[in-house]
């Protein structure tokens with residue numbers, strides 16, 4: 588699905604697990620983060636990060652390496668303690684209400700320590716036993732393409748297979764909320780597309796997904812809304828298409844006019860059109876809204892025949908660049924420190 592199309596609202600699935608703390612009649616957000624602040628030595632990892640994720644939504648956190656994405660998601664998972672600010676999942680405090688949250692929260696982190704001598708099947712069954720309800724381990728293993736590797740030990744899996752297994756372990760309890768950190772890192776394009784389909788399937792069952800990524804294509808395809816994060820700050824939150832629009836980015840329609848006498852006047856007065864540039868028979872029209880349809884209609888109306896028409900849309904990367912001054916695909920990172928805290932005070 589492209590950035591220009593948005594999706595339906597999903598039914599909220601109910602499970603026999605603890606219900607969120609709902610005030611009378613008031614809907615509780617799946618995830619609510621307020622003013623999270625976290626510093627490591629001189630590095631401000633989170634600078635008052637706030638997010639609100641609705642139930643049934645796939646919400647992306649997109650940023651460059653070192654922007655603060657993992658610190659955010661691990662704080663939401665209750666694995667890191669912020670210096671200040673709050674995180675709530677289904678109205679519950681991830682640290683104080685850990686036991687109530689465990690059956691309804693699935694977490695897939697970048698670095699997960701697993702029993703390396705156990706097989707895929709043993710690990711999925713072990714994790715399944717932690718939950719009162721959950722997925723069928725063998726079906727889940729198959730759905731992640733790990734069927735042929737089910738009796739292979741974790742330590743003998745490839746990086747991509749280990750990654751898919753970590754997703755299985757996050758989903759085996761049929762969570763209401765899933766936190767997925769860089770879920771397709773290390774996967775080849777085919778495996779990546781298979782995982783994207785799986786996440787789209789989660790949406791259909793009403794699972795709320797917080798998806799941390801630095802891959803614009805992944806976020807554009809999967810997410811209903813996205814928070815762009817840069818240097819520990821949320822720069823903007825909107826749908827992918829909304830972020831592009833908010834950045835004031837134009838679309839371009841290019842075509843070849845078969846009539847040498849093509850006159851730009853044919854596009855005069857079309858509200859979506861901002862500018863028209865004709866060089867020889869190559870014409871470039873910039874504009875907003877449903878530009879392709881508006882231009883096509885005006886050309887037909889003016890009796891102008893054109894060929895090789897194509898629409899060039901701005902991407903989330905263009906929006907990121909416009910909003911932060913830096914590209915997502917730029918190789919440099921935001922990381923500025925080599926200081927490492929201990930596990931306990933992370």
Ligand SMILES: Nc1ncnc2c1ncn2[C@@H]1O[C@H](COP(=O)(O)OP(=O)(O)OP(=O)(O)O)[C@@H](O)[C@H]1O
Pocket residue numbers: 627630631632650651652653654655656657658659801921922923924925926927928933
């Ligand atoms: N335990 C830690 N000790 C010291 N600094 C840390 C620690 N964890 C994160 N940082 C620093 O905090 C900043 C944000 O890191 P974080 O891992 O949250 O970013 P990220 O956006 O997830 O990056 P990546 O995409 O590379 O995982 C970085 O500058 C990082 O070096």
